[in-house]
Amino acid sequence: MATAPAPIRIAVVGLGIGRLHVISCAELKDRYRVVAVCDVDEARAREVAGWLRDVRACTDLEEVLAADDVDVVDLCTPPAQHREQVERCLRAGKDVICEKPLVGSLREVDELAALAEETGRSVMPIHQYRFGRGVQRLRALVDAGLTGRPYVANVDVAWRRGADYYAAPWRGRWETELGGTLVSHAVHALDMALFILGPPVGVWARVATLVNDVEVEDCAAVTLRFGDGSLATLSATVGSAVEISRHRFTFEHLTAESGTEPYANGKEPWEITVPDDDHRAVVDAHVATLPAQHEDYVGQLDRYAEAHATGGPLPVTLDDARTALEVVTAMYVSAREDREVLLPLAPDDPALGGWRP
Template sequence: MSSIFNVAVVGLGIGRSHITEGYVTNADKFRVKAICDLDPARLNEVGDAFGVERRLTDFEVLLAMDDIDIIDICTPPGTHLAQVMAALRAGKHVICEKPLVGSLSQIDSVIAEEKVSKGLLMPVMQYRFGDGVEQARAIIDAGIAGRPYIGTVETLWRRDADYYAVPWRGKWATELGGVLMTHAIHQHDLFTYLMGDIKRLFGRVATRVNAIEVEDCVTASVELANGALGSLTATLGARDEISRLRLMFENVTFESDHEPYNPGARPWTIQPRNAEAATRIEALLKDWKPLPSRFEAQMGRFYQTLLGKAPLPVTSADARRSLELVTAFYHSSSTHEDVELPISTQHPRYDSWVPPQHRAA
């Protein structure tokens, strides 16, 4: 008989999607035992919809609940550090939405706490899961794709004034960044997940679409540690929304599905450059069984980790890599210089990428 883990979901914006996609679909593995939000109306709406009796406005109360195994943090980014650290210190397993925290120094503190905690920490990177991206990763891991040459990533989304009417959005103190942090972070994670670590970045950020503190347009040129090159572009001023990755390897070119919020799901366009690669890909994928995507897949695999049967599907090291890219982006834009990665503890933005005028006194 399999174990069922009890979950508390904190923050019922994206948290509702975690319940719908991640826990209802894995009802034999998880039970949402408690929900927490500052809005009583939303608490009751979600509680009634999913039959959750424990409805709290105080996060601290969750930490003392002995029957809660997992705390799933879906609150605004500015609250993540304190909540992740408190949950780890309480011995809970922790799932946390992106961005995990607000600086490299903060994530290093989290990683240090994670090493001594009884609980496991899994950052959320749900775009990694689905038939398209997982077939591409299988082809790369099998050695069929060969050397990576060049890749492009486009995150062309639309966010208007009504989106930023939510008080915590668009502000450095609470959102910690703009399109680079809250929207393109998934696609940039996919790029490094498939192509390799970034060695050097030259980038720009700008605020051109909305009257907000943070950026809503970015672009960068990157060099990878393996010698490949890439370009990363994102905006919140698009008319039609797409997320698109096009990755050129020695023997294969991959292009993602263009669905903005689930580019990893449906089969990607896979173009072999020669007959040998085509034959090997056909043999590799011949018995491929359709896979779930997004939260359903990530939570399902986390369950296998909790049982000791598989490694973490996404790690704090993965989250750190994504925040290192963010740090390099902001620093390059402000200095007009290349930034070399990895970023050391002596780097001027190791403790914060937030512009000085927006930092807390």
């Protein structure tokens, strides 16, 4: 009988959203052992360390990197810190998991990819929404050729963020958050759309700051054009009285519409409507063969642990993060210059160095 792989020894750094990472690792107790948590707020680090047994509370990333019992560092720190911290982790011989946005430019993504290859370590960006069973089911139907060609997709992100959210000193500022609702909120829904449709070839966007007194945008309206002629729209705001996230994909042979749960609309229920009775039977039969897997952070971390054990491909790659960030870059350039931006960006395009003004 094969021996089960030893649990991944993980340290979670940044205990805002990182708390959910700690909880997710604890849920996968056969896959992970949280050995350290780290935050500049010592009281917070001690509190979270107390949730589990034998977990060290740290306040300095260097302490994590010096530890021999850390296999993977999970970075959940403010966005502007990611580039330097990922590099430090890789050079210390640690694999890395990193929250979004990974970095502030495509050039930085490429630099980290080169460094990962140089050090023989890996970097997995977090895009947990794509692991909802609803969106996974649709992706399986696309892969099986059962959807037909895409026509139109509609993506809506209507969340609510006010002064209390932006009270964190790093939020709402180009220098530290790296952008506004496009890069901090809508990127989840964008990644889900790209997961289904692939990358676009043209982007036209408008952005505005209408809800909060911040440097960055908090509303956006975007159109995406794909190589097969299909189209998509993305609307995003943090000024909605009712919070929803929604995806609607219109294909040749079926229409798929998500639920509207704002932070979980990748999960079921998704309504898939197939007008043709015979084709509906084929679709239903294929869906019935799909395994039920973990979702959200737990889903991504479970698949990561499997890849870590087998040497298989990561469930989310640097290429995946680069694709989403290239579209985000195009959105900002389009809004600034009032034009359609064609993708992929040219190798000498100055926007490769970042989208911030």
